[in-house]
Amino acid sequence: MVTWAALLTVCIWIQTHTASGQHICPSTPRRLVDFTVKYSLPHFQTDKPIQNIAVNHEEHHSDVYVACQNLISGVSYTMEKTWEVKTGPVGSTDCETCLSCDIEIDPADPVDTDNEVLLLDMSAFPFPNLYICGSTQHGICHFIEISPQEPEPKCLFRKDNNSPTACPDCLASPLGTKVTIVDQSATLLFFCSRLCQ
Template structure:
């Protein structure tokens, strides 16, 4: 026999009130605070994949497709191939020169290859078309080697190296296949149709320039038969009279959108002391591989500490010298901090100061973030201002005196006078870009 209707309604109302009271109590309840030290379990053993290279790692590269992946690690005289979880697959011997076991030396045919000397890997990049790995060393006039990838079972192996060098087409004063410089080389590979273009930047000095005719900046196309590079490639080099005093150090290179970029550390001008350094961004066209589209922009990185020490000068501290860099798209949170859209690519750079007197780098460093889109806008604005300015009372230098005879603005672009007339270094703008939120220099 059921409850009378009034009594049933009263019971339901009481149950509802009890539930609301319990919910209100739960809203005010919080998890008890557990000290961080109590949450650690030192008995857990973590196994992290690792590989011991047996020497200083000079370069790395990675490849991955739908079925295979590999990591390539270069050390002095060796190129290691690693599979998933960094397990060792094989080792290729790249030196010393004159050693019978040098596998890359043997691919170039019988010697003489010069006196015995260790090989340092200066370039290690993927050629996306084949696909293949390309390595360039500090020996054999900086020539490169092509290593095609061969899947064997569940691992990728390197085919026998192909020497990218044609003896009949190279001589000391015009060496098409001499790519890498022992002082440092950066390479970015761009695939266009069925061709691969190598955007190369190398540091030079008088001895190197006289030995096998490398170039400061060049755009080289790989031959279809992989016997070397096409002759007659567009290039630039520091003028002979500045080679001893004007060293350009190429720190980083990357491809973004329609352009290839190089980051350099170099003297402020050809007349400034070699210790007066700053950082520049170099831009080349990745759609039309022409050297005449060369552009430069000075990157200024400053830091304003939240708390200024007593007696310290007001204003921001300049950090002119780049140490390392990386480019990547940013997520929503960082995009808001940088006042850009989510997914835009940003260049991150670690900058340091120069000690008093230029004797070395300072102990502190900061990170500056430069949205690539904003950098391109500044370059285009600089070109527009330079080439179409009507203010002839104060001529602006194009700032590339180490590559060409002095050139000034305004100067309308004219192909008749050569591609150098369309170049623009930049106006040394103070980039209106925020720093990453660090508490202070590190």
């Protein structure tokens, strides 16, 4: 615990040095900002608005995962696309997540997938997992193992344990969802808050 006497001594010492012209920090002359300088910064451009971002901070490199409508992209630290996974439109032959869960397509559902949830699990071994949950197909989730190979989405939906009226595996809502992962005793727990109609 700092005593009042010690605190008072430090304050007097700072004021004495400042008053005597001795500066603790050297001052640098102020320069005006030159707005004519053009900077070339690395960037990544998407075709649609970004809905979610996850960042992988590793010691030797960093990757960014970007979610847009119907698409998840892996982007390197130099801002170059390294891979992509199509999450929609539902019914399209390009959609890589649409048929992986063997779930019937509801004609009343929206076609375009808003990627509501994008979470990175660094505790997975040997490679991290990226969890994605979309607004279509009742809000079911998939995971992608982030490895040197091409990403292949895997389903996190058990058809025999879910129904349209009771679906514990359906996390995302078309109205908005927030999810947090908690790692506890080698088990991942998903805590989610979603908006319902």
